[in-house]
Amino acid sequence: MINLFRTKKSACRCRPRWPALVTKMNGYVMPCQPSEYGSPFTTMMELSARCAECSATYPGNFVVDPGTPPPFDWAHEPENTDCSCEPRWPN
Numbered sequence: 001m002i003n004l005f006r007t008k009k010s011a012c013r014c015r016p017r018w019p020a021l022v023t024k025m026n027g028y029v030m031p032c033q034p035s036e037y038g039s040p041f042t043t044m045m046e047l048s049a050r051c052a053e054c055s056a057t058y059p060g061n062f063v064v065d066p067g068t069p070p071p072f073d074w075a076h077e078p079e080n081t082d083c084s085c086e087p088r089w090p091n
Contacts, residue, residue: 012056020052021062028071035063 012018021032025047032049038061041047049058 012051012054012058014051014053018051018058021049021058022052023047023049023062023064025071030068030071031065032058032062033065034058035061037061039063 021034022029023032025045042062042064049062050056051058
């Protein structure tokens with residue numbers, strides 16, 4: 001497996017610059033996108049974005065892509081979430 005965060009570089013060498021951004025949280029690589037103001041989540045968690053190609057540290061504000069699943073195993077829906085009980089979802 002390629003480690004996306006193996007080096008710290010200050011400038012993206014890709015053409016075009018910053019083709020894709022990613023951040024890593026709890027062992028999960030999550031896609032990001034540039035943002036004018038950033039987000040409270042990325043600031044609070046002290047996340048840093050990197051270029052997905054060359055691993056350069058992104059110098060601007062960013063947000064985690066909307067719709068990205070939570071980076072925690074316990075936050076994902078279990079496989080069998082269909083309830084066949086009547087009434088639905090009893091205590």
